[in-house]
Amino acid sequence: MPRVFTAEIAGNAFLPEKDPVSAEMLSQNAQFKLLTLKPLSEITAPEPGQFYMIQAGTANDPLLKRPFSVYGLQHDCLGFLYRIRGKGTLSLSQLREGDTLQVVGPLGNSYPVPSGDFIAVAGGIGIASLLPFMNKYKKRAYLFYGAMKRDELVMLEEARELSKEAFFTTDDGSYGQKDLITDALRSFLSASQIAHQALRIYACGPAPMLKALSVITNAGGIVCYASLEEHMACGIGACLGCMVKVKIQKPEDRDKNKEWEYKRVCKEGPIFSLEDIKW
Ligand SMILES: Cc1cc2nc3c(=O)[nH]c(=O)nc-3n(C[C@H](O)[C@H](O)[C@H](O)COP(=O)(O)OP(=O)(O)OC[C@H]3O[C@@H](n4cnc5c(N)ncnc54)[C@H](O)[C@@H]3O)c2cc1C
Ligand code: FES
Known part of the structure; x- marks a missing residue:
């Protein structure tokens, strides 16, 4: 079940460079960060593909939380790999160890289990x-x-x-x-x-x-x-701001072709069968 919880920042570091790069690439990873959050209450373990809405910044600017896929759960800490893109991710990148944030999750569906390779x-x-x-x-x-x-x-x-x-x-x-x-x-x-x-x-x-x-x-x-x-405002299915058009098979119409319908990426997704998406 998704929950609202408070988390403390345990790390928010630029990614270390591990691969050999040539001299002109020294700015490597200046825009990618690994955020580690230590939840201050018990959390539900996420599945790969699920995401969290994370408060970006300590004040109310930006007001809306931003969605991030869970990258890892280790020693009770949640990891998120993110790219600095705009106001929200920039504010997030400026937070320091010990700052606390409001987080909601885990949200959405997860990747279906693979049958082999x-x-x-x-x-x-x-x-x-x-x-x-x-x-x-x-x-x-x-x-x-x-x-x-x-x-x-x-x-x-x-x-x-x-x-x-x-x-x-x-x-x-x-x-x-x-x-x-x-x-x-x-x-x-x-x-x-x-x-x-x-x-x-x-x-x-x-x-x-x-x-x-x-x-x-x-x-x-x-x-x-x-x-x-998709861009998301609420992340919990309430605002209808993340709709995509997908093909669905209604149970009562199994013998008919699939029909188009709007689905919420945050609630029915974020993972969809690619053949069902209307581009
Ligand atoms: C389910 C889900 C999981 C995600 N997981 C990750 C993740 O693990 N790591 C990560 O770095 N990002 C992830 N994102 C994207 C992340 O949410 C956005 O980069 C972030 O919200 C941008 O916020 P901002 O305030 O910094 O940028 P804004 O100021 O809101 O936007 C800056 C620029 O980025 C574009 N942009 C913003 N959001 C998106 C988006 N969702 N898709 C495409 N372009 C966008 C805007 O159009 C604008 O040009 C995920 C998005 C979703 C929906
Ligand atoms: S973001 Fe509000 S319904 Fe999906």
Whole structure:
């Protein structure tokens, strides 16, 4: 059950650089932080894919909490991997150890259990949602992780360690293959033919990546679960501010085609079957 609780900041640090980088990339990770929260009361353990609404800043500005996927639960502390984007995440990045925050969660659904090996497709900070899932099912993921450039790829060492096989792409070629991650996946699927086409795909990333992915999965009839990153106001299903149009099968109409309906990403999601999403 989601709960409102107070948490103390146990750490809010820029990510340490572990991968070798060349001299001009010294600004690496200046925009990515790992936030560790120590809940001040008992909490419900989250499942990979679930998220929390976290107060951004100590005053009421910004007023609204922001959604973040749970990245880890260790020694009763909740971990969140986040990218500084706007006012809320900037305020969050300025909080210090010992500050307290209001947090709501865990919220939303979680990734369905994989039946065997699977494919994980992450775009940018979408890796934050997929790494805990890959940690739960170690060495079972063929990971496809892409970003625009090298300093937007984080936790590479961990990503490699948890994967069965990992593929990296950047749009500018500054790390891994110079390609879009969806194109790398397309090549992998066509080269590996039937064996890998039977694998389920779990994805999290920006909407254009998910849209391109849906073309591949729809054409190949591949089951794909995607976590959507919609803007959220309440996070608990009350404001209807995070609606997406999805296809649903009504129980009473099993013999008919699926129908379009609006669903709340915070309540019925954030994970949906990719083939059911209207882009
Ligand atoms: C279920 C869920 C899980 C998420 N998990 C994470 C996570 O683990 N780590 C992380 O860094 N971020 C995550 N996000 C995105 C995060 O919530 C936003 O980056 C954050 O709310 C931005 O707040 P802000 O005040 O800093 O930026 P704002 O000032 O609100 O926005 C700054 C810029 O970012 C864009 N933006 C804001 N929110 C989103 C969004 N949801 N999707 C796309 N663009 C957006 C705005 O359009 C604007 O251009 C998640 C979002 C959802 C819905
Ligand atoms: S954010 Fe309010 S209903 Fe989803």
